Amino acid sequence: xxxxxxxxxxxxxxxxxxxxxxxxxxxxxxxxxxxxxxxxxxxxxxxxxxxxxxxxxxxxxxxxxxxxxxxxxxxxxxxxxxxxxxxxxxxxxxxxxxxxxxxxxxxxxxxxxxxxxxxxxxxxxxxxxxxxxxxxxxxxxxxxxxxxxxxxxxxxxxxxxxxxxxxxxxxxxxxxxxxxxxxxxxxxxxxxxxxxxxxxxxxxxxxxxxxxxxxxxxxxxxx
Amino acid sequence: xxxxxxxxxxxxxxxxxxxxxxxxxxxxxxxxxxxxxxxxxxxxxxxxxxxxxxxxxxxxxxxxxxxxxxxxxxxxxxxxxxxxxxxxxxxxxxxxxxxxxxxxxxxxxxxxxxxxxxxxxxxxxxxxxxxxxxxxxxxxxxxxxxxxxxxxxxxxxxxxxxxxxxxxxxxxxxxxxxxxxxxxxxxxxxxxxxxxxxxxxxxxxxxxxxxxxxxxxxxxxxxxxxxxxxxxxxxxxxxxxxxxxxxxxxxxxxxxxxxxxxxxxxxxxxxxxxxxxxxxxxxxxxxxxxxxxxxxxxxxxxxxxxxxxxxxxxxxxxxxxxxxxxxxxxxxxxxxxxxxxxxxxxxxxxxxxxxxxxxxxxxxxxxxxxxxxxxxxxxxx
Numbered sequence: 001x002x003x004x005x006x007x008x009x010x011x012x013x014x015x016x017x018x019x020x021x022x023x024x025x026x027x028x029x030x031x032x033x034x035x036x037x038x039x040x041x042x043x044x045x046x047x048x049x050x051x052x053x054x055x056x057x058x059x060x061x062x063x064x065x066x067x068x069x070x071x072x073x074x075x076x077x078x079x080x081x082x083x084x085x086x087x088x089x090x091x092x093x094x095x096x097x098x099x100x101x102x103x104x105x106x107x108x109x110x111x112x113x114x115x116x117x118x119x120x121x122x123x124x125x126x127x128x129x130x131x132x133x134x135x136x137x138x139x140x141x142x143x144x145x146x147x148x149x150x151x152x153x154x155x156x157x158x159x160x161x162x163x164x165x166x167x168x169x170x171x172x173x174x175x176x177x178x179x180x181x182x183x184x185x186x187x188x189x190x191x192x193x194x195x196x197x198x199x200x201x202x203x204x205x206x207x208x209x210x211x212x213x214x215x216x217x218x219x220x221x222x223x
Numbered sequence: 224x225x226x227x228x229x230x231x232x233x234x235x236x237x238x239x240x241x242x243x244x245x246x247x248x249x250x251x252x253x254x255x256x257x258x259x260x261x262x263x264x265x266x267x268x269x270x271x272x273x274x275x276x277x278x279x280x281x282x283x284x285x286x287x288x289x290x291x292x293x294x295x296x297x298x299x300x301x302x303x304x305x306x307x308x309x310x311x312x313x314x315x316x317x318x319x320x321x322x323x324x325x326x327x328x329x330x331x332x333x334x335x336x337x338x339x340x341x342x343x344x345x346x347x348x349x350x351x352x353x354x355x356x357x358x359x360x361x362x363x364x365x366x367x368x369x370x371x372x373x374x375x376x377x378x379x380x381x382x383x384x385x386x387x388x389x390x391x392x393x394x395x396x397x398x399x400x401x402x403x404x405x406x407x408x409x410x411x412x413x414x415x416x417x418x419x420x421x422x423x424x425x426x427x428x429x430x431x432x433x434x435x436x437x438x439x440x441x442x443x444x445x446x447x448x449x450x451x452x453x454x455x456x457x458x459x460x461x462x463x464x465x466x467x468x469x470x471x472x473x474x475x476x477x478x479x480x481x482x483x484x485x486x487x488x489x490x491x492x493x494x495x496x497x498x499x500x501x502x503x504x505x506x507x508x509x510x511x512x513x514x515x516x517x518x519x520x521x522x523x524x525x526x527x528x529x530x531x532x533x534x535x536x537x538x539x540x541x542x543x544x545x546x547x548x549x550x551x552x553x554x555x556x557x558x559x560x561x562x563x564x565x566x567x568x569x570x571x572x573x574x575x576x577x578x579x580x581x582x583x584x585x586x587x588x589x590x591x592x593x594x595x596x597x598x599x600x601x602x603x604x
Contacts, residue, residue: 084514
């Protein structure tokens with residue numbers, strides 16, 4: 001069964017000037033262990049697609065299944081728990097919590113899940129796996145470089161062992177060398193750990209890491 | 224690390240702003256506590272000043288009847304109505320007095336000489352007799368006029384006659400019948416001949432058993448007011464109750480003024496919290512997107528308000544002891560009133576209101592934070 005499945009998904013934003021169709025009947029199935037790129041020009045519906053995949057938004061019509069859960073009829077709390085338990089988010093701007101230290105940022109999703117014991121050890125384990133050394137564990141996010149912050153963000157996304165990583169331009173704020181290192185890390189997580197990775201990007205060079213690319217134009221999948 | 228911990232960190236992250244909000248709560252708590260303590264102390268002071276505790280019934284002529292006086296006949300009717308309880312009629316007037324060539328004015332109470340011992344206690348000297356031209360002076364009058372020569376054994380001119388001070392009264396405190404501490408007490412016989420008057424202003428009924436007060440009142444009413452109201456009957460308990468009700472409303476009013484300052488503090492908490500939410504929209508978006516539920520975000524912000532409120536309440540409560548001491552020492556001149564449980568309760572009230580105001584002020588910002596759209600919040604710069 002696919003980890004993510006879209007069946008004839010439409011998303012329409014009603015505006016006073018007329019409805020804007022962001023997704024015009026999209027069918028997608030992403031299987032476990034795949035590394036999938038989503039590409040397309042601005043306004044093609046990429047962000048909308050990403051938001052619905054991340055269960056931050058719900059479609060106007062059509063059926064979306066995420067990690068075996070149909071999201072139609074889910075309320076805000078259900079969607080939130082779906083994000084917490086099944087999806088690992090990686091953002092372009094890292095989006096670490098400035099109040100928390102590096103290790104606490106990674107620990108946070110475990111605490112959200114109500115785990116009492118071993119959260120610190122698990123967080124440290126994942127941090128080491130993404131290449132963050134212990135000297136940085138107690139630092140605040142602002143004290144780290146962009147590349148290191150993105151590694152921490154990936155650790156935070158991985159810590160609850162999600163069904164897939166949802167990455168929004170993860171190298172967009174990094175220089176090309178650091179970007180390559182981050183892509184190598186994601187690629188390793190995909191190949192060695194079998195982690196499903198879905199990535200939205202503008203950068204055509206990323207296709208070399210991907211098993212396949214979904215191209216969106218005007219709210220439709222083209223190929 | 225918990226949501227409370229996160230809230231605490233955010234409060235300390237903006238320590239200056241948080242401190243200012245806390246100061247608002249501190250002032251509010253102090254205002255409620257000090258003003259409450261002040262009002263309460265006034266009540267306690269009254270309580271202490273009132274000497275007789277409701278064992279007295281006062282009979283006054285009904286207004287407009289018989290020129291506002293009780294006749295001898297009415298007094299004996301009252302005496303019959305109350306059975307074995309003492310009835311002490313009296314009159315009073317203000318009069319110029321003089322000791323030697325020093326003139327002043329004083330309140331004069333005229334009481335039948337035989338009744339004086341059942342109403343008043345003599346500190347030094349003896350009670351005056353109906354004949355013999357003696358009088359008593361109140362304790363405060365004696366204390367204040369010693370230099371003027373008004374003391375035991377002195378001769379005091381009242382109007383145009385001279386009386387000898389045969390006794391000084393014991394301090395009696397403020398009463399609802401008579402207040403002899405600053406007055407001169409003369410035998411009624413002297414007063415009657417001096418002012419050529421046979422009637423009395425009022426009569427005091429000393430009720431032996433406090434539980435009988437209502438029965439005594441009833442019996443006087445039955446006897447005197449059967450056809451028309453000739454007298455008004457009041458018991459001091461009822462007067463006491465109305466005085467206490469008045470001091471209580473003073474206390475509530477003062478504490479209310481304090482509550483207004485706490486309201487202002489609440490608005491400042493609201494402001495600080497809204498600022499905190501607005502600044503952290505993106506952060507809230509991140510928290511929501513990685514799986515923090517609305518209720519959890521809300522809790523985090525309410526904890527922030529709670530921390531501000533608790534800090535303000537604790538500091539304010541501690542400082543309220545100092546201001547409470549000051550208030551009781553300066554305004555009622557008796558800091559002991561601060562340690563009365565009813566006064567200390569106002570510190571607890573103040574602290575409680577401080578916390579409640581903070582949390583209530585945090586509710587809307589917390590609700591606003593929790594209900595942000597995560598997608599828009601994430602996009603916020």
